[in-house]
Amino acid sequence: MISRAPPVEVQPITRLARWQVFEVDSGTHHFVGWVNEDMRGSVSSAIQEFDTQKGAGRTASGRIYQLAGPSSYDGDALYVWDQWRRLNHVESFQDVSTEYNFATDNH
Template identity: 40%
Template sequence: MSISDWQILETQLGSRHFVGCDVRNLTGRVSTAIQEFDPAVLRGITSSGRVYQLVGPRGWSENGRYLWERWCKVNDITSYTDVTAESLAERP
């Protein structure tokens, strides 16, 4: 799964998620919790086993924002933090 206009967001529960836009059809995308992330190649594996490839510069798509907000409501997420910069600085 390749996503553009991406961010890494951490919920108040401590789970981190890729949020962005699916490059195939430009729909919003929110991953399950990130289990592994390699900032050198911008690739991560989530709890569902899906591999996400982050494409292009980080950003914030309207489709991604909409889906993230809906996902937060459904999952009772009341706060989150953008940890993109922190995640990119981490080394595996």
Template identity: 40%
Template sequence: MTDKMQEGKVEITGGIWSVPSVSQQPSLQLARWSVRQTERGLRYLVGYNISDQEGRVSTAIQGFDVSTARVTTRSGRTYELVGPPGHDPDAEWVWQSVASPDLNWTDVSDEFEMQLKEHQRSNKLDTE
């Protein structure tokens, strides 16, 4: 996003740009993340890419390793989920820009969060 000063008003404009290839950036950390499931059953990550300081939408999710909080997507990239689910305005803007306006989707972030919490609880019990 860029800011433009015009007659004392700030105009904020944004854009969509290509992301590094999977070979250049095989993994990243995603904060303020959510998981969106489309009516076709495909699931996508939407969140804040910590290292590049940008909103990010993944390709379709292929796997979730609850023990490492890592999600693998169709592109082959791995996303480490950092912290609890949340909402990031930049990521939301990207989602609105790339998703079809008539796309029906449901937020299923709670499913992922519950699995992570259950794994943490069972690990804590194992170490006591």
């Protein structure tokens, strides 16, 4: 079952494990990964800024996503991603995770 994330006011920071970043056909980038605290896959709104020192990014919703470790695959997160793509009529996308990997060297 797919559900919305808690409101930003309730959960302003989300730590993503086994994460990837995808660029969709409109040019926006989105975090996709596993949230250990909630035991669920997650897809972010569009990434607005990314701090390469902290390995954290702010999205259009205002939520901060903290990346844990290097990018990697998570089947549950990709299931949520596939559902999100259908709901948002995304026809093409590409994995741009390598653009964000260097930020996790010290995490």
